[in-house]
Structure formats: structure tokens, C-alpha cells
Amino acid sequence: MLIQKLNDCEEIIAGDGTVLRELLHPDKQDINLRYSLAYAILPVGKTSIPHSLKTSEVYYIISGVGEISINSEVRRIEPGDTVYIPPNAIQFLHNYGNELGC
DSSP: OOOOOGGGSOEEEOTTSOEEEEEEOTTTSSOOOSSOEEEEEBOTTOBOOOBOOSSOEEEEOOSOOEEEEETTEEEEEOTTOEEEEOTTOOEEEEEOSSSOBO
16 A cells, blocks of 8 residues: 655656646556656746656646646636646646646
8 A cells, every 4th residue: 555645745846847746656656557646836827838748647727727738729727627638749837827726
């Protein structure tokens, strides 16, 4: 059994510029997963750096409002939204709300 506490996970600045805490990562823990799970924060008024990953990604928005761009398609996002990002898609977020977005 593995239980991770968010506050016990090191806070880092990810390659896309977001503040990140990796909860589960198959390359960093002895677990058999084909994905990672992280908690990310994008400060108010900031835009993450456009990037792509070889694997798919899923974002679940907890707070904040903004926009997500996936392969030039832009959509509004808000708390409660779940976003699927396909492999190799160019993506970035913009937080235009008045609270931290994650």
C-alpha cells in the first residue's frame, strides 16, 4: 500500500512553468503505473509554457478560471472541469481568474 500526502511531496517548478507536486510517478517510486499523478498550481495572470508529452494527460480543475489551448483549440476551464489531452498535443494553460488555478 502507498499513501501520499500532498504536503509531504516536494514542490518544484515544472518544465511548463507551473508549481508542481508529484504524488505518484512510476520513475520515482516502486509502483507499477503507466502514468503519473501530480498537483499543479498556475498563479493568477500566468500562462504555462506550450509543451507536449509523449503520453496522454488529464487535468482536473479544482480552483481558478482560465483557458486551455490544445493544438490551437482554446476552451474556457473552471472548477469541476476534467480535460483530456492526447499524446503529442501542444498544450498550455492561462489563468485569467482571481485565484490560483490548479
